[in-house]
Amino acid sequence: MDDSVDRHIARWRGKAPFDERAEAIVTRLQFLVKHLSRGKDAALAMVGLQDFEFETLHRLASRGEHGRATPSELAADLKLSPAGMTGRLDTLEKAGLVRRVRSEEDRRRVDVELTEQGRATWLRAMGVRGEAEGDMVGVLTLAEQDVLAALLKRMLLQVEGPPTPAGPAAPAE
Structure with missing residues (x-):
């Protein structure tokens, strides 16, 4: 079953140089972050x-x-x-x-x-x-969630760089 990222990649295939696997990962992460942001906005609106x-x-x-x-x-x-x-x-x-x-x-x-x-x-x-976050990750088994969490941590550690003497790199806001 295709998702919106599969369609995005198909639309760009042959038109621009890019690594399809990396593009799929990064674009899905971006879309999931947008989904979380909309969920956060809805949650905030519900409580005023x-x-x-x-x-x-x-x-x-x-x-x-x-x-x-x-x-x-x-x-x-x-x-x-x-x-x-x-x-x-x-x-x-x-x-x-x-x-x-x-x-x-x-x-x-x-x-x-x-x-x-x-x-x-x-x-x-x-x-x-x-609840919104649980619904999103709940499609994965607990073991899959553990693997995904570990993989995302490795990626984040790579982009954050080594810890400074004052402590680990501060997370982006």
Whole structure:
């Protein structure tokens, strides 16, 4: 059974020099990433979040039970200017998804933390995303998923290059 990539390759065969096997792999990866992106957008719409809101909540949620970070730490994680981060936090705070609190270590510092509503909203979005991802990889057996994960890891390690002295190469955003 042909898929859209088979038709793409057939359309280009003989018109441009390319390795059909590599083109099939790379184009399928690109199409799967597009599918995941559409699934993420749908998941966010279902819970009433925009992408920038989700990404900020996601970064906070990765920081443990209280989901707490300084605005400058979040700005660095999200590659934003301090002013851009302030705007995002204002929006999320008005929506009741985060709150600004005084640091427990240094009372002069302000931290941002997830509210219960923020964590619940983030968890709902993650659940919908997880279902979409599960549906996509669920066509493979567990053993096939393990093999694919290992192969993709080898490919990623190749393009990321060797780890730097500060640690492994940072994943692309």
